[in-house]
Amino acid sequence: MNTNINYNTEDLLHSLPDYISKNITDPELVKAIESKISSDPEFKMEYLNLSETLNLFESYNMESPSDAYFNNLSVRINESIHKETQTDPFFKRFGISLKFALSAFVVLFVITSAVFYFYNSETDKNLITSDQTNVSTDKNDSLKINESGNNGQSHTIPDMSVANDPESEMKNDGIKKTELIDNKSENTKRNNRLSENKSDIQKKEVANTLNENSSVFSKEDEITSVPFKASAFDELAFADNTGANKNSPDLSDNSDNTESSESELEQNDDVLISGDSDDDFLEEDIFDLTPEEQLEIVKYLKQS
Amino acid sequence: MSDKKLNIASSDEELISSFNKGDQSAFNYIVRKYQKKVYWIIRKMVLDHDDADDITQEVFIKLYRSLNDFRGDSKFFTYLYKIAVNYSINHLNRNKKINSRKSDIDNSLILSEDKIADEIMISRDRTELLEEAIETLPAQQRAVFNMRYYDNLTYEDIANILNKSAGGMKANYFHAIKRLEKFLKCHKKSELTESN
Numbered sequence: 473m474n475t476n477i478n479y480n481t482e483d484l485l486h487s488l489p490d491y492i493s494k495n496i497t498d499p500e501l502v503k504a505i506e507s508k509i510s511s512d513p514e515f516k517m518e519y520l521n522l523s524e525t526l527n528l529f530e531s532y533n534m535e536s537p538s539d540a541y542f543n544n545l546s547v548r549i550n551e552s553i554h555k556e557t558q559t560d561p562f563f564k565r566f567g568i569s570l571k572f573a574l575s576a577f578v579v580l581f582v583i584t585s586a587v588f589y590f591y592n593s594e595t596d597k598n599l600i601t602s603d604q605t606n607v608s609t610d611k612n613d614s615l616k617i618n619e620s621g622n623n624g625q626s627h628t629i630p631d632m633s634v635a636n637d638p639e640s641e642m643k644n645d646g647i648k649k650t651e652l653i654d655n656k657s658e659n660t661k662r663n664n665r666l667s668e669n670k671s672d673i674q675k676k677e678v679a680n681t682l683n684e685n686s687s688v689f690s691k692e693d694e695i696t697s698v699p700f701k702a703s704a705f706d707e708l709a710f711a712d713n714t715g716a717n718k719n720s721p722d723l724s725d726n727s728d729n730t731e732s733s734e735s736e737l738e739q740n741d742d743v744l745i746s747g748d749s750d751d752d753f754l755e756e757d758i759f760d761l762t763p764e765e766q767l768e769i770v771k772y773l774k775q776s
Numbered sequence: 777m778s779d780k781k782l783n784i785a786s787s788d789e790e791l792i793s794s795f796n797k798g799d800q801s802a803f804n805y806i807v808r809k810y811q812k813k814v815y816w817i818i819r820k821m822v823l824d825h826d827d828a829d830d831i832t833q834e835v836f837i838k839l840y841r842s843l844n845d846f847r848g849d850s851k852f853f854t855y856l857y858k859i860a861v862n863y864s865i866n867h868l869n870r871n872k873k874i875n876s877r878k879s880d881i882d883n884s885l886i887l888s889e890d891k892i893a894d895e896i897m898i899s900r901d902r903t904e905l906l907e908e909a910i911e912t913l914p915a916q917q918r919a920v921f922n923m924r925y926y927d928n929l930t931y932e933d934i935a936n937i938l939n940k941s942a943g944g945m946k947a948n949y950f951h952a953i954k955r956l957e958k959f960l961k962c963h964k965k966s967e968l969t970e971s972n
Contacts, residue, residue, distance in 0.1 A: 486950045525957040532906045546807040549836045
């Protein structure tokens with residue numbers, strides 16, 4: 473029976489050192505190696521060379537340290553361990569808590585900086601999209617804010633920063649941004665005030681017209697005051713519808729003429745404010761009318 | 777609770793258990809029990825006594841720190857052996873330059889049919905020559921050679937210690953011996969030419 477069937481040459485070659493050292497427990501493998509040695513001269517040569525090398529190492533002995541060395545070894549090991557535990561670095565002693573604290577600090581810092589950056593970028597976008605504010609920076613880094621709603625007046629903020637000083641530049645940037653934000657809010661307030669004034673003017677114009685008519689016709693015919701008031705409302709309604717009444721300004725919402733009308737309205741502010749007593753008179757006058765007449769007035773007002 | 781007094785002959789389980797419960801003397805017994813074995817594992821790897829001494833201390837310091845993590849999946853000595861071999865391999869890899877200088881063997885000098893004769897080694901200390909031969913081995917081959925030749929560990933144990941396959945370890949052992957053989961033959965030829 474051929475026992476070499478299960479083992480190739482490489483297997484047998486790799487098993488040779490163990491065969492020489494007599495460490496092979498598999499008898500079939502031992503038989504296979506022995507038959508290979510007897511049949512293959514190259515394999516036999518390999519066997520002899522390996523045997524010789526391993527025999528050399530059998531006689532190899534290292535110089536052993538003294539017994540005193542091993543007696544002291546445990547003591548020195550304990551000393552080394554004691555030193556290691558005493559000189560543990562700061563980070564190792566406070567390992568976990570310090571790591572958590574540091575990582576939390578880093579996360580907070582990142583979040584804060586991200587929020588700050590986001591806020592700044594949003595402010596910049598708002599400033600760019602603001603339709604009435606032009607920002608220009610001259611060579612001396614002075615800031616001019618031109619507002620179209622402010623009659624072309626420009627505010628010049630002198631640059632107090634030192635040249636090439638990044639910190640002062642950042643501060644000035646912050647100041648400029650706050651200035652721009654303030655101007656924007658002022659513009660918004662001014663626009664609101666103007667729209668309020670428009671509605672006030674409308675009311676007061678109506679009131680003035682009513683007062684004028686009522687004062688004229690009341691002298692002529694106090695009994696027939698109702699028709700006169702009706703005719704006054706007719707006139708008023710006509711004037712509003714045609715826009716032919718030159719005494720009253722055109723108060724329709726015309727965006728093209730907004731700027732000019734705004735300036736006119738601003739000029740008339742003082743005059744209009746002083747007309748509060750006329751409003752009181754008008755209210756009293758209306759309350760004197762019959763409900764039918766009041767309904768008629770309301771209808772006219774709705775139509776106008 | 778057993779009040780069994782610990783000593784160097786106590787079992788590994790008892791010593792480890794006592795140490796994990798806070799008994800520092802248990803670790804002293806572990807050191808005294810295994811210090812010689814660990815020293816010789818390392819010494820055969822690094823060959824130098826001072827290096828072996830340093831590494832032995834490092835291994836026991838490592839053991840002191842990691843003994844709480846030992847779960848008994850393998851034998852305690854295998855666990856300790858693994859630490860010792862890995863520390864030795866790391867040491868050898870750090871000093872690779874020194875070893876590589878000696879491992880430059882000129883294959884042309886090798887005469888395959890020549891045999892190593894004892895008389896050739898007269899002019900040189902045999903031990904020194906064998907140490908030089910061992911120094912030519914790469915760290916892993918050296919570890920495999922020592923574990924198999926001197927400590928008679930099975931290939932499975934060696935593979936477990938080095939995290940390799942058992943078949944690979946067998947081949948590694950064979951190639952380690954072939955390399956030693958090649959070095960010794962090379963020096964036989966060079967000494968012959970010197971004597972002429």
